[in-house]
Each structure stands twice: as C-alpha cells, then as structure tokens.
Amino acid sequence: LEISALNWAWTAGLIGGAVLAGAIIMRRSDSPRLRAGIGGVACGLNFALTAGFAKLMLGQLQYGVGNVFSSWEVYAMAVSGAISLVVAQSTFAAGPLAISQPAIEISDPLVSAAIGILLFGDFISTSIGALALEAAGAVLAAIGIVLLGGSKRIHESPV
Numbered sequence: 790l791e792i793s794a795l796n797w798a799w800t801a802g803l804i805g806g807a808v809l810a811g812a813i814i815m816r817r818s819d820s821p822r823l824r825a826g827i828g829g830v831a832c833g834l835n836f837a838l839t840a841g842f843a844k845l846m847l848g849q850l851q852y853g854v855g856n857v858f859s860s861w862e863v864y865a866m867a868v869s870g871a872i873s874l875v876v877a878q879s880t881f882a883a884g885p886l887a888i889s890q891p892a893i894e895i896s897d898p899l900v901s902a903a904i905g906i907l908l909f910g911d912f913i914s915t916s917i918g919a920l921a922l923e924a925a926g927a928v929l930a931a932i933g934i935v936l937l938g939g940s941k942r943i944h945e946s947p948v
Contacts, residue, residue: 792845792908794861800908801865804838804900807831808876815883825884829892832880835873836893837900841908842866891934898930 811831815824846862857863880889905911913923 796908797841797845797865800841800904801838801869804834808835808872812876812879815879821884822888823884825880825886825888826892828876828880828883829889830896832873832876832889833893833896834900835869835876836897837904839866839869839873840897840901841904842869844909887937887940890937894930894934894937 808831811827811834814827815831818824818827842862842865846857846860846866849857849860849862877893880893883889902911902913906913914920
C-alpha cells in the first residue's frame with residue numbers, strides 16, 4: 790500500500806496540532822468537565838493516528854520482519870502510541886470519566902474511518918444490506934456510549 794509521505798505528514802500535523810491545542814485548553818481551563826471533554830477528543834484523535842500508523846507498519850510485513858524495523862512507520866507508531874498514553878492518562882486525571890470516555894469512544898472511530906477513507910482508499914459500502922449493518926453498528930455504538938456515560942460507577946468517581 791503506497792501512501793504519500795506528504796499526506797501522512799499533513800495528517801499527523803493536523804492531528805498533532807489539534808492534540809496540542811487540546812493540551813493547551815486543558816492546562817488553562819478551570820472546568821474539569823471541559824478538560825475531560827477536550828482531552829477525550831484529543832485522545833481519540835491520537836488513537837486514530839496511531840491506528841493508521843499501525844496499519845502502515847503491518848503493511849511492511851509483506852517485505853519481511855526486518856523491513857518493519859527499518860521503516861519509518863514503526864517509529865511513527867511508537868511515538869504516536871506513547872503520546873496517546875500520555876494524553877489518555879492526562880485526560881483521565883483531568884475530569885470526570887463520564888465525560889472523557891464517551892469523547893474518546895466517539896472521536897476515535899470517526900477519525901479512524903476518515904483516515905481509512907482519505908488515506909487508505911477504504912470505502913463505505915452503500916448497498917442496502919451493508920447500510921443496514923452499518924446503521925445497526927452505529928446504533929449499538931451509540932447505545933453503548935450512552936450507557937457508559939450514564940453509569941453510576943463512573944458518576945460516583947471521585948474526580
């Protein structure tokens with residue numbers, strides 16, 4: 790799979806800029822709810838970027854395991870993954886999990902799908918059966934996010 794390094798640089802730059810902006814807002818905000826929401830979106834964005842790099846890295850396996858470690862993709866994935874962990878932990882410490890976790894669960898798959906479509910050439914099937922399955926999956930995901938956000942255990946969290 791040949792994807793322009795320039796496209797990846799733009800993607801990483803846009804997402805990195807959004808994550809940096811989120812970190813600045815989190816640092817300056819007095820509202821734990823705002824910090825959790827912004828951090829959750831930033832975390833989801835970075836998780837999606839990490840997943841894109843992981844897909845690229847796994848594509849290098851066709852050329853042998855040694856090629857994986859001599860390609861930029863594995864190192865981009867490692868850096869992005871490390872940043873994701875820092876952003877996630879900062880987000881979880883910044884405010885209510887009931888706000889941050891749904892923000893992550895919404896932003897990660899949406900941005901991952903956009904990366905798949907725009908950079909990998911993936912597509913969304915538009916046949917009636919496929920659209921029905923996609924809609925059912927979206928509804929189930931939304932129900933899960935709502936249930937997660939409404940969980941008493943999360944709302945009773947001390948943060």
